[in-house]
Amino acid sequence: MPELPEVENARSVIARAALDREVVDVDDHDTWVCRPHPPGEIRAALVGRRLTVAHRRGKSMWCETSGDGPVLGIHLGMSGKIVVADPDGTEVDGGDYWERGRAPGDFRYSRFALTFADGGRLMLVDPRRLGRIRLDPPIELLGPDATEITPAQFRAMLGRGTAPVKARLLDQHAIAGIGNLLADDILWRARMHPGKPVDDLSADEVAALLRATRYAIRTSVAGGGVHTLEIVRMRGPDARCPRDGTPMSHGTYGGRSTWFCPLDQRL
DNA sequence: TATAGTGTTATCGG
DNA sequence: ACCGATAACACTAT
Incomplete structure (x- = not known):
């Protein structure tokens, strides 16, 4: 799915719907998608912070975080998608390409998620798990x-x-x-x-x-x-x-x- | 059941 | 060490 246009769309979803919201929980249990970080490492680095800016270069995205926090790198891989959902699971933004026919709130292929203070969530929905989340990604190599x-x-x-x-x-x-x-x-x-x-x-x-x-x-x-x-x-x-x-x-x-x-x- | 696939990267050979 | 080719990665849709 994602080439530059899709990634730019995902970046704008983040910028529109996920910035300046306090992170209260992080699902980083998928050690393949979150490699090389062990479970809990990304969570510990982000809880209590906010995403402040969403950037993109090529197919790579990264977000700055508040309080001198780390940079959150996001790559969609072949099948990844950014979805922002309301507390009740209603999709706010991001489209539904891989989730047709599911019930509201059933994000079966969510591989990484931030939960915000109001219960809303930002998810990386990625059936094939070729997407990637990492702290301080090496963007300068692009x-x-x-x-x-x-x-x-x-x-x-x-x-x-x-x-x-x-x-x-x-x-x-x-x-x-x-x-x-x-x-x-x-x-x-x-x-x-x-x-x-x-x-x-x-x-x-x-x-x-x-x-x-x-x-x-x-x-x-x-x-x-x-x-x-x-x-x-x-x-x-x-x-x-x-x-x-x-x-x-x-x-x-x-x-x-x-x-x-x-x-x-x-x- | 078999195959292709919109991305990246480790590894191999020249 | 550099360059290019290939396999592997994980999983779904057809």
């Missing part, structure tokens, strides 16, 4: 956020080597926020083959790639998620290129499932 990257940074990010361009777009240390679906849409818009070695990119191709990146991110953030991207809706066995009707090719690039138009995305 590349520039994909919404803010400059042409010079973009050029430097592409770097050299024989890596396929799609693999580089997915490298969060190079540029932060592009996931598998955004990458396919960007490459389709730039008419570039996902397996093209970054060594072979001309200056014009780099410029076209940056334009496509900005366009895809802008439209998918505005649309509310990567699902609104034209090429993403085309995925599947009968997918055809929206430009020319050619059956889409399917393969693996950068270790991920990849759909592309064999006619106009050339090496």
Whole structure:
């Protein structure tokens, strides 16, 4: 589910509904999601504090806490979602993608939760448990956020080597926020083959790639998620290129499932 | 029952 | 040590 647009939405949910509320309890019992912290460590660090600001870079979020407290790092992984609920369990914000059909208050896949003084809760709902909660996360390891990257940074990010361009777009240390679906849409818009070695990119191709990146991110953030991207809706066995009707090719690039138009995305 | 999957990272080989 | 490829992680939906 989550790429940059979904994570930005989750950040705004936190900013809108979870800031400046006193934390009275923390559920950090899931030692996989909360690794490397032992149970109770995050709880001890947060009880009595408030979240004061919610930040995002790429797909990573972090919240500052009151009283010189630690930074709370939040990553949604593949299936994570932020849900804020009222004391009675009614969902206030965050959507219900993974929880269709459940009764109010039945957050079966809640893997981490803050309880506020009024009984309301902020939860990481994550069926696959690939999301992550940690204190003082190493955000500095991430590349520039994909919404803010400059042409010079973009050029430097592409770097050299024989890596396929799609693999580089997915490298969060190079540029932060592009996931598998955004990458396919960007490459389709730039008419570039996902397996093209970054060594072979001309200056014009780099410029076209940056334009496509900005366009895809802008439209998918505005649309509310990567699902609104034209090429993403085309995925599947009968997918055809929206430009020319050619059956889409399917393969693996950068270790991920990849759909592309064999006619106009050339090496 | 078998398989794919929107993310990250440890590990392996060159 | 650097770079790139792959497996593994945990679990659900189809």
